[in-house]
Amino acid sequence: MMEAAWNELKDAIPEPERDGERTRLAYLVANLAPLALDEDDLKKNVLHQFGLRASQTSGRCGVFERSGHRFA
Numbered sequence: 001m002m003e004a005a006w007n008e009l010k011d012a013i014p015e016p017e018r019d020g021e022r023t024r025l026a027y028l029v030a031n032l033a034p035l036a037l038d039e040d041d042l043k044k045n046v047l048h049q050f051g052l053r054a055s056q057t058s059g060r061c062g063v064f065e066r067s068g069h070r071f072a
Contacts, residue, residue, distance in 0.1 A: 001039045002029050005046050025050060 006025060013021045028046045036042035 001043055001046075002026060005029070005043050005050075008047065009050065024053075 002025065006022060009021070009025065010018060025046065028049050029042065032045050032049065033042055036045060
């Protein structure tokens with residue numbers, strides 16, 4: 001599940017930020033896993049939470065919008 005979520009996100013994240021964002025994604029997966037109904041639910045919730053933070057962080061929102069991803 002982690003790899004599936006990462007594959008959807010990595011192209012929208014600038015190369016210098018990828019290591020940190022992948023770590024953040026791993027923490028989100030670990031924190032949300034106990035609440036998920038199944039892997040699809042977990043992935044949906046992780047991508048949503050990842051996008052909420054991205055939209056609150058200045059400069060990142062435009063990156064995700066240009067990539068065609070809608071997280072929030």
